[in-house]
Amino acid sequence: MAARTSALSLPVEPRSRAVFQSYACRTPLFTLTTGGVLVSLTLPERLSAAHVEFARGLAEQAAAYAIEVERLYRNGGASRKAAA
Numbered sequence: 505m506a507a508r509t510s511a512l513s514l515p516v517e518p519r520s521r522a523v524f525q526s527y528a529c530r531t532p533l534f535t536l537t538t539g540g541v542l543v544s545l546t547l548p549e550r551l552s553a554a555h556v557e558f559a560r561g562l563a564e565q566a567a568a569y570a571i572e573v574e575r576l577y578r579n580g581g582a583s584r585k586a587a588a
Contacts, residue, residue: 514538522566534562 520538527533531547545562547555
């Protein structure tokens, strides 16, 4: 049986947010909110090296995304593309 894959595309709006919450007695929570959608990344109470690897990869990819968004904004690329 083939593995099932789900895909979700969330358009970023001016009111979209990414929020990190840390707790003293439980694992952290990372939430993305855009439009009427809220996505929370949660972890089990017992963590493994794979969880750490995922979190580091998430941080690296988010940083790369931010760099690319800034580059497009500074070059006016996003506004030209939207106008086309």
